Amino acid sequence: MTNVLFSSESVTSGHPDKLCDAISDAIVDACLSIDPNARVAVETCVKGKEEKGLIVLAGEVSLNGAAPDYESIARKAGAAIGYVSHHIGMDATSSEVCDVQVHITTQSANIAQGVNKDGLDQGAGDQGMMFGYACNETENYDGLKGRYFPLAAALSQRLTRRLTTVREDGTLPWTRPDGKSQVTVEYNSDGSISKVHTVVIAIQHDDKLKDQFDGSEEKELAYVRQQIREHVVEHSIPTELLNNDYKLVVNGTG
Structure with a gap:
């Protein structure tokens, strides 16, 4: 038998998928703070544009009480993640450069009749397929013990969390919210x-970074790779797993 490769990925809090989730x-x-028995099925779509950013909220909500301010909630969630400047893709705080469209109605009567039951006879409003498992691959490495995750998944998540940390604490101030590992x-x-x-x-970064290198994209990319290696990769992955021949690709398309 030959050796086997297994890959897993993770995204930062500023990745569009995670932003929508948040x-x-x-x-x-x-x-739920208004009605503990509320039923919520809301999808979010985000898009950064040259003129204006866009957040679209669509779905169905049923609750006893006045509906919350959906637009305000969306803007605060985006700002909390770091999207507070149109220059980096979106300023969720500004109605001038970011539109929020709300298309939320009450739950469909056809679905509600299958969910609304008396007493403990509760119906389901949706269905889905899930899978997952726990394993002991993380238990031999400091900083990973207790995760019980496949190693590739645990490491990829640790990398994206570190990307967020070095952005927020100023270690790598030129990084931006969107990223992936x-x-x-x-x-x-x-x-x-x-x-x-x-x-x-893959990490979003300030376009002005290359000004530090006289506009040289080659020097800029070399700097980004060196900084990511030192402050993110080597800080997140146990040294015993990193041989000298491991491959590191940072912003592979430049």
Whole structure:
């Protein structure tokens, strides 16, 4: 048997997918604070534009009480993540450069009749397929113990959390909220972990960074890679998993 590679990815809080999740979650929290039995099915879409950013809220909500201010909730959630400047893709705080469209109605009567039941006879309003498992791959490494996650997944999440930390604490002030990581772990033929084979990082950054290098994109990218290696990768992945030959790709398209 030959060695096997397994990859997992993670995204930062400012990635569009996570931003949408955060806004929808904030709406759920607000509705439950009004009515503990509220039912919320709200989808969020975000798009940064040259003229204006856009947040679209669509779905169905049923609750006893006045509906919360959906627009305000969306703007606060976006700002909390770091989207407070049109220059970085969106200023969720400003109605001048960011529109919020709300298309939320009450729950469909056809769905509600299957959910509204008496006593303990509660119906379901949706269905889905889920899978997952716990394993002990993280339990041999400091900083990962107690996760019981597949190693590649745990490491990729640790990287994106670190990307957010170095942005918020000023270690890497030129980074921006949107980012992504992927970790590939190599397994020996007997199934044991060999090493981290490849790390891929994509990180949004200030366009003006290259001004520090006389406009040289090549020098800028070399600097970004060095900083990400030092302050993110080597800070997040146990040294025993990083051989000298591991591959690091940072902003692979430049």
